[in-house]
Amino acid sequence: MPSDARLLLLDKNEVEALLLPDDVMQAVREAFVLHSQGEGRVFPVVRELLATGGVFGIKSGDVQAQGLLGFKAAGFWPDNRRLGGEPHQATIMLIDPATGRPVCIIDGNAVTTMRTGAAGGLGLRQLARADSTRLCLFGTGVQARVQLSFALQLLPALCQVRYATADGKPDAAFEAHFAHRCDVSHADDRNVAVSESDVVITATPGGGALFEAESVQPGTHLNCVGADTRGKRELPQGLLERVRLFVDDRAQARQIGETQWAPDTPCTELGDLLTGNAAVDRHPTDITVFDMTGLALQDLTVARLLHQRAGAARVGSSIAWSW
Missing domain, CATH: 3.40.50.720 (NAD(P)-binding Rossmann-like Domain)
Structure with missing residues (x-):
């Protein structure tokens, strides 16, 4: 098994610096088109209330022809306002469909906000x-x-x-x-x-x-x-x-x-x-x-855009993630 595999982490500030509204609009449009053409799959949504008063959900999907696979774990925690934080919380993971290994973990708050606005x-x-x-x-x-x-x-x-x-x-x-x-x-x-x-x-x-x-x-x-x-x-x-x-x-x-x-x-x-x-x-x-x-596909097409842009700009934290 390879021992030099890496995992890219993109935090809130890095994501916000890389997100451009026009590019997000194009990525979200692509997600809608892939969904309509049957090329992008949307898996059943998990959306459940928590005893803490929050709501937790998972949206996932893939585009097999493009090697795109991943999910967003997200939800709404209203008590975060008392802590001075944002109630909506989201984390996105891109996964290599050939191996199941994680490729990139992305702070999903700004992604969710922007892709929903674009939709x-x-x-x-x-x-x-x-x-x-x-x-x-x-x-x-x-x-x-x-x-x-x-x-x-x-x-x-x-x-x-x-x-x-x-x-x-x-x-x-x-x-x-x-x-x-x-x-x-x-x-x-x-x-x-x-x-x-x-x-x-x-x-x-x-x-x-x-x-x-x-x-x-x-x-x-x-x-x-x-x-x-x-x-x-x-x-x-x-x-x-x-x-x-x-x-x-x-x-x-x-x-x-x-x-x-x-x-x-x-x-x-x-x-x-x-x-x-x-x-x-x-x-x-x-x-x-x-x-x-x-749509999960909206999160994934925008996440892929961020992953590619971060790689080109050498932005983010790359950590060892060996097999």
Whole structure:
């Protein structure tokens, strides 16, 4: 057995330095396409509640033709906020499919944030009306910020943002972060904000319905990020029955996404739009929803990009990992 095998470790700072939004967008798009073409496999998701109050999950998959194999172990630990830490935690491992040996271990927090933002951006580009000018955002955390950043980048007409917070209070830091890019202000009435918006993005922990179904007007598009576990939801009861539903993975969305609340709702996978296997044919009065549960393939294509870039730049810690 070889005794000179190495394992590359990429920490938070190294990952953040190597991640570029446009490159992540391309890697995430590739993941959707591979999934649609049946070349990339997504294995059953592990997503379980812990006695500590956290949620632990594993997303894994492979692309056999490309020698790409790996997983992300991740979850949500709300008590981390009391410690001054980030509640979302993730670690990605790339594995040599020929031997089963680990090749690279990557801090997955920034990867998860960026690839989810990029997936949301692709959803907006495919499904939202190009002339959308008004957006309602639920949440002001890390994921809400990246979703809004991609939205402002990909919807050029977008100029007005109303946001809602869990405590119903304005978030001055959030407003300052985006004030130079749009007219941003706190929504005093979330139902009114939804009714006046062309795009709605929900990026919360998924603790319950965020607004009333009747507030969603014809022509609205919704990106839903927070429902990623059995029992979570952000959309009100009865809304999915009125919409044209799009998902990243049909089976996964019915298991842990918004679609779990209306599993018989017809849906289309976003990757099929990107490959031309399906068409949107959006009518002006259609309400569209993109139920985002996150694909393992997104983590793997972005992780491979980081592994290659780190090798070229000689970034990271290489440690002996002999057989």
